[in-house]
Amino acid sequence: MATMNTDASAVRANLVREIQSWGLEYAPQRLPLVREMVADQMRRWGLEGRVEDARLVATELVGNVRHTGDKHFRLTMRRRPEAIMIEVRDFSSVLVNFPEPATDLTALGDLRELAEHGRGLSCVRSFADGVGVRPVRNGKIVWAKLRYPHACRP
Secondary structure, eight states, rough: OOHHHHHHHHHHHHHHEEEEEEEOOGGGHHHHHHHHHHHHHHHHHGGGGGGHHHHHHHHHHHHHHGSSSEEEEEEEEEEEESEEEEEEEOOOSOOOOOOOOOSGGGGOOHHHHHHTTHHHHHHHHHHSEEEEEEETTTTEEEEEEEEEEEOOOO
């Protein structure tokens, strides 16, 4: 029986090392704090090779919360065998688009509209190895996947 408790404790401890999550409230002045939290977690996981990408992705996903009407959200980082998952769960059921990164400026359309909506998620799409939106009860999870650089694989 003691072995079972030890095994369960080890599993819980391992999950804590593999998942980091923060409940936050959106405010533009908190974005530097978000970037530092993400960078610190990436360093704790020994993934210095993707720190800057993770910071950019998290900042843009969190920045999207300002359009939801509810400033509360949860930022979660999951260390998977093949990649880091960065997720932002908000409380709006309105799904978001990840626009294709534009290579031709004429394809951008109205630049004023792009400056306010979509540019950040387009950047996420170009930096991340996968992106998506998953509806959940009372909201959605917007996520991005960052594969490990070869030298940083756990």
